[in-house]
Amino acid sequence: MYDPTIFENLKVTFENQVYDLDNLEHQIKITNRMDRMDFAVLSRDFSIGFTLTNQPNVAAEIILQTSLEDLAGEILEQSGQNLGCFLLLRFHKHVQDVPTQCKKIEQALHTIWENEAHVTQTLSFIYEQDTSSHLNNIQMQFNKKINEEHISDIPEFLEHVLQTLKVLNEI
Numbered sequence: 001m002y003d004p005t006i007f008e009n010l011k012v013t014f015e016n017q018v019y020d021l022d023n024l025e026h027q028i029k030i031t032n033r034m035d036r037m038d039f040a041v042l043s044r045d046f047s048i049g050f051t052l053t054n055q056p057n058v059a060a061e062i063i064l065q066t067s068l069e070d071l072a073g074e075i076l077e078q079s080g081q082n083l084g085c086f087l088l089l090r091f092h093k094h095v096q097d098v099p100t101q102c103k104k105i106e107q108a109l110h111t112i113w114e115n116e117a118h119v120t121q122t123l124s125f126i127y128e129q130d131t132s133s134h135l136n137n138i139q140m141q142f143n144k145k146i147n148e149e150h151i152s153d154i155p156e157f158l159e160h161v162l163q164t165l166k167v168l169n170e171i
Helices: 006-023 068-075 098-113 148-170
Strands: 028-038 043-052 055-066 086-095 117-124 134-142
Touching: 006 028, 006 043, 006 055, 006 068, 006 148, 028 055, 043 068, 043 148, 055 148, 086 098, 086 148, 098 117, 098 134, 098 148
Parallel strands: none
Antiparallel strands: 028 043, 043 055, 055 086, 086 134, 117 134
């Protein structure tokens, strides 16, 4: 019988809870979903993107990743390894006053998430178009791998994501 991997169990849990926020609670609108197997390096990626229902200007994206080493270690039942998945969180927001808004974003993320993740803000604009606005891709890379022991933390994690979306919409 097929035994789902850590990745599969986490993916299904994230997916179900995010879809509940969309379909049942109407707090968010899902804008994108991706489930990919990279055959070149034998890794798995899952992402689901969404915005708050009435605030489409800031988007969130939850990304779950696992590597060949983690998948093989689990399937081969290798003990003593730190098996699991990496969790990334991205937010996409347009900013006009780069120094001021980026500083406020950094402070807000540290207030909400404390020091649980490494935060990177990457700004971009389209050449020869109005440069009064830059797209800020905010990435949070969490410090530890997650596994099935963290499934009970997913509702609280999603609450933090929703809170972050609300705060980013105000900046």
